[in-house]
Amino acid sequence: MDILVSGSLAYDRIMDFTGKFSDHIMPDKLDNINVSFTVNGMSENFGGTAGNIAYCLTRLNEN
Numbered sequence: 292m293d294i295l296v297s298g299s300l301a302y303d304r305i306m307d308f309t310g311k312f313s314d315h316i317m318p319d320k321l322d323n324i325n326v327s328f329t330v331n332g333m334s335e336n337f338g339g340t341a342g343n344i345a346y347c348l349t350r351l352n353e354n
Contacts, residue, residue, distance in 0.1 A: 294353060298341030306330040 308330050315326050337346075 294348060296341050296344050296348070298344060299339040300337070300342050301339035303336045303338035305334050305336070307332040 306328075308328050310328070312328075315328070316324060
């Protein structure tokens with residue numbers, strides 16, 4: 292059986308942040324948030340709904 296997968300393809304960029312976001316966001320300034328974070332590392336993987344569905348179908352031996 293043929294399967295047609297429709298959806299988005301994207302890159303997922305996952306960053307490693309060891310702190311707490313709440314330490315950098317001031318509750319009295321939520322209407323004007325301006326923050327930046329230093330991260331320890333980043334990984335980039337394929338993502339998106341179509342990519343994830345196709346990957347799972349392959350894991351189920353559907354080609």
